[in-house]
Amino acid sequence: MPYDPQRTRQAILDAAVEEFSAHGLAGARVGRIAARAKVNKERLYGNFGSKEELFDIVLARELARLAEALPLTDDQAADLPAYALAVHDYHRDHPHFIRLVHWEGLERGSAVAAGHPERAAHYRSRVEALARAQGRGDLPAGVAPAQLLYGIFAMAVWWAAVPQLTMMITGNADEGERRRALAAMAARLAQREERSGRPG
CATH class of the missing domain: 1.10.10.60 (Homeodomain-like)
Incomplete structure (x- = not known):
């Protein structure tokens, strides 16, 4: 051949x-x-x-695959529970990605990552989508969009990243229960504070 x-x-x-x-x-x-x-x-x-x-x-190739699988359009940015579940499901089905970035953190510490500008641009585009959703009033503005994205990833990925700790904390919670809990937490993040309407 x-x-x-x-x-x-x-x-x-x-x-x-x-x-x-x-x-x-x-x-x-x-x-x-x-x-x-x-x-x-x-x-x-x-x-x-x-x-x-x-x-x-x-790492660059796997991040490109992640970017293609998990876009965050303006419409998706307004539905944080659905996006959080998509993030959760991707990492559940592709556990090698989180292992790779864990190894990068363990072995390289706080050094700036190789390809940092390109990798950061992947996340920046999603932060910008969340910022636009906040500007439209689709999401509350009380949390900076970058912190909001970080929180969604932390909640959605941690189950796959640390299965032993997950078991210690949540016991034998099945996949359906985990997904329902994640959707509920993401919905809470997306919930706008209701104005009381009372005079100040």
Whole structure:
């Protein structure tokens, strides 16, 4: 079979996602990635340079997939419970992403992330959608839109990120109960304060 550079690159990236999400950057082994992708290490290095560069490319690719799967349009921004459930379901079905960013935080600490401007732009567009929803009166303005987005992600993703802690706190809550609770909490965040109508 003739050499197909695109297929080879894809195989390496797919193998690297598995390796990095399981072992982190320091624990990952290029030899295992190459073996899983059925290429030699020299071809891997030729395509991606160092292990660190490959890790950064994997993160960028997975964030692009997340961005495509979880857009936040103006209409969606007005329905926080539905968006929170979409975030929850994506991370439940793709647990490797949260593992990758956990490894990044553990191993790189507070250093500015590789590709920070592009990665930040992904979230900034969603913050802007929430800000527009607040401006239209679809969402309360008491919480800054960036903090609101952070809160939605924290609530929606934490169940998948720390399953043991989740079990300790919530016991044997099933998937349906978790989703109902998440929707209720997101709805509370989206609830505008009612004016009393009483004179001040």
